[in-house]
Amino acid sequence: MFTKLLIANRGEIACRVIKTARKMGIATVAIYSDADRNALHVRMADEAVRIGPPPANQSYIVIDKVMAAIRETGAQAVHPGYGFLSENPKFAKALQVEGVAFVGPPVKAIEAMGDKITSKKIAQEAGVSTVPGYMGLIADADEAIRISGEIGYPVMIKASAGGGGKGMRIAWKEDEVREGFQSSKNEAANSFGDDRIFIEKFVTQPRHIEIQVLCDTHGNAVYLGERECSIQRRNQKVIEEAPSPFLDAETRKAMGEQACTLAKAVGYASAGTVEFIVDGARNFYFLEMNTRLQVEHPVTELITGIDLVEQMIRVANGEPLSITQDDIKLNGWAMESRLYAEDPYRGFLPSIGRLSRYRPPAEEADATRAVRNDTGVFEGGEISMFYDPMIAKLCTWAPTRAAAIDEMRRALDGFEVEGIGHNLPFLSAVMDHPKFVSGDITTAFIAEEYPDGFEGVTLPAEDLRRLAAVAAAMHRVSEIRRTRVSGRLGNHERHVGADWVVNLQGESFRLSISADKGGATVVFADGGELRVESDWTPGQPLARLQVDGAPLVLKVGKISGGFRIRSRGADLKVHVRTPRQAELAALMPEKVPADTSRLLLCPMPGLIVKIDVEAGQEVQEGQTLCTVEAMKMENILRAERRGVVARVNAVAGDSLAVDDVIMEFE
Template identity: 45%
Template sequence: MFTKILIANRGEIACRVAATARKMGIKTVAVYSEADADAKHVAVCDEAVLIGPAAAKESYLCADKIIAVALATGAQAIHPGYGFLSENSDFADACVAAGLVFIGPPASSIRAMGSKSAAKALMEKADVPLVPGYHGENQDADFLQLEADKMGYPVLLKASAGGGGKGMRVIEKSSAFKAALASCKREAISSFGDDRVLAEKYLQRPRHIEIQVFADTHGNCVYLFERDCSVQRRHQKVLEEAPAPGMTAERRAAMGEAAVAAARAVGYVGAGTVEFIANQDGSFYFMEMNTRLQVEHPVTEMITGTDLVEWQLRVAAGEPLPLQQHQLKIHGHAIEARIYAENPEKGFLPSIGTLRHLRTPSAVTFELGGEAAAGVPAAVRIDSGVRGGDTISPFYDPMIAKLIVWGEDRAEALARMAQALSEYQIVGLATNIAFLKRLIESQPFAGADLDTGLIERNAAALFPPPQPVTLPALALVAVALVSSEKSAASDPFADTSGWRMNGVLQRTLQFADAALENAPAQPLTVAYRPDGWDIRLGAESVAAILCAHDAHDLTLKLDGRVVRGSVVRDADMFHVFSGGSHVALNYNDPLAHAGAAEVDGGRLTAPMPGKVVAVLVEKGQQVKKGEPLVIMEAMKMEHTIAAPGDGMVEDVLYAVGDQVADGAPLLAFKQA
């Protein structure tokens, strides 16, 4: 077994690999960029070496730098994690040439499956069913459009060298083909350095089911059952679960054996995932093979009691697989939710900022590769690469953590996930936590009515209009505020308890719902009493008594009813977590200086930091509402800025290739 390995990655997966290595007594070397100098993965490894600036192409994608660090630190092997260099066959070859073990498949396997087109040709020879489509080398736009027209719309364009939803577009009609193709190619070249695409018939209401395979150098190859990854947004996974709901034993065996056959066909070694697109009738088609560990591997670990990173290390060291196919069993049900710094209400735009408050669900006791004393896995597991106070930057993927739960059955796992999401608290940036909770509790997901269009099909229920802030939530924040003002000073004129010799102190606090644009402040009247406060909002009132207050946590009695919650103040914004909900309130402090500058409504601004990749209009051009004006790229995804109404472009303020800051005006626009 190795005594020291280098982890050629960052964030959650680097921390995940380090945890298993530590358990096995293996020393770890971290590499980091300038942006990650204080990152968690740097802290949890035994050694850490700076390899370059923030941009991945100058740090985490620099194979020569990483190999040099491995040799200099005495590492015997390199674990690539996922993303970055994990599926780079040249990097795998370079590791071997330098005398290092690449903890992954042979470079030949990566090459065979690295191109979606080549992989589909290989599967076709092996009689694995394929979705109708064009997987050839001809990339002429007119030719590809003709092939798409033959298939019939909708058609799916995919980057041939891609994954993770990058460089992927669904095209509904022929007239939209070339614009979508150009966008797809731009995103593909940015993400993978290869702009080749393939075109396939887009299946209606398909499910995305993948099979975890594992092979060693002794000729053994097994499948560790399936994961259902159907729930996606922008072709990227949101929820994953194992086993797949509704899977029959016969279908599981057929898909598992097909996945093993695919792995054997390319001489595979290590952890890999064979992905299938499945119809509602149970038929399935090969989609692609990911020649690495997957983000969603924890759900497989939870239902099989395995540590797949440990398996990777043992296989890479030349050991046989720890278990054979007949020894692998499914126990219970596991669900994973990806906690992202993003705003679902704004098209899932990534959010950038600092985790100024972070509280995770309780009972995080899962042990990798082990089981609890009662003989079952623990209920909740969190895999994360960040800590409170860390910053989510624009340079890398905005995932904060993976929340994984286990239950004896799917119903129990669903209940535990809903509870865990209710306990998750983050302040400092937008997250998808509330959206995930609505998704988990939605009838389609709870009822296992799954397909890749679930989110879009149920948008009305998953994106409900904001509800008015409740009086209990306002009472929590009001009590938190007035309680924090109490002074221990002996000067009676400095006392803030509200005591008056004659009469009752009455104050008006003004809070505005941050979820509503330009929401007016709501006047909340607080009348002080010896044992508490009378709190009034319009015609509604409640008597509040503070029962307990510990840091952010409060327990109140509101007209005798016990209400618990947490209140976190972030400058003039109060965040209230109570009953599984999160409300953000802007506090109109009468003592603070007003003076926020008005935003020039005639300027269209960047929704996030990024790069301008296309300017589609000119100064003086007349445009119609919804017409695309500028395309930005951020975090390897494209975002289109469209005209808010009919009007004229008065000025274009940035050119293609320019980097722009969050909120930067991109164009001056005059509405008709």
């Protein structure tokens, strides 16, 4: 077995590989850019080597620099993680020449399956079901439009060397093909150094279901069930689960066998994933093969008990698989929520900055439940604009799907992240969404259920009532603390009244509190009662409570006259007032936000790639104004209405912060 392993990656996946290597007794080497000098994977590894400036094309994906780190440290094997060099055959060849083991598939398999055009041709020849499309090279936008018309709209424009949603667009008409073709080429060139594009039919009402395969160098191949990855945004997965709530045993077997057939056809050896699009009738079509470890591999590990990273290392060491297809049993259900540094209230645009608070739920596992958090960050660390915005992968396991969802709800409730925009509220909202809970999902779920973006959850009346009772009980505790701190004499409780008015989400609740040593009984004006118990103290950002015996976890912040409470996707300002204060508050005028309708504001920290208009130019609704690049994605900003550009304040190459004014209108 190898004694030293270099991880040619960063972030959570580098940390994940280090954990398994440590368990196997293998020393680890991290590589890092200047932006990652203090990163968690650098701290965890036994050794670390600097490889260059922050941009990935000057550090992590420069083969010569990675090879120099290998030589410097004497690493015998390299695990590439995912992204970066993981599916780069030139890197695998360089390792081969150096005599260093690549913890991944053979070069020929990477070349065959890493190119989406070639892979589809091989899949067809192997008898694997494929989606209709044009597999040849496409010269320009005009040819892309002609091909799209022949295939029939809608079509999917994809980067041949792509992955992770980069270089991918759906087009429903000619104009969208022309625009999407160029953006896809640009993203592909920037992310992968390869701007080749192909086009295929976009299957409507699709589910994205993938099969995990594991192969060795002795001709053995097994499949480890499937993962449902249909909850996607911008073609990037957000929530995954295993198994799929849609597949039956017959379809699972057919997909697994086709996946293994394809793997054997290219001489595959290592862990790999064969992705399929599955329609409502359980017809499945080959999409692509990822010749690497997938981001969502933990859910497969949780339902099979198999450590995929360990298996990859053993295969790279020349060992035969120690398991057969009959050994693989799917046990229970697992969920994965990807925590991204992106603001769901601003169209999921990337967010960067310092993690002023980062407290994930405790990892634990027993026979009835499990919580796992794969992460590469820590409290006080920086989220950089140079890399993928994923912060962590929160996973839960339970014997049933419903129980796994419940575990995920609780884990998300207790996950504390402050300092940046993040998608925790959205993840919580999905876990409570009736369509998701029922398993009735497609890849269009987010677009259909949140067509205008995510604006937070509107809580039902019963939940508001619970929060009102809780807020009143917490406010009482805060008031008692305040009177103690003030140094007033006498019994402090005489200064805290029993009657309160709680306002939240446009609703008002009149109530009174009767407290004792065990908690508080809250009586509403209509005679209803709720019992609130908790050991929460003022200043704690997480409140764990019992309301009539049912657990409730809230994120709590202090605001003037009350609290900011976040719960299950809702972000509420909750005001707790005496009856007289409530009377007076009702007479106060509301503050009107500033008018920014004549400004184009930068929606995220990013780089101006292109300005498409100039001062004095008339623009129409929907017209492209400029392109902003952030975290490896191009974002096109369009005119919201007809108007005339008065002033342009930025040029291509400018780095802007959130809400910087890009241009002004008359």
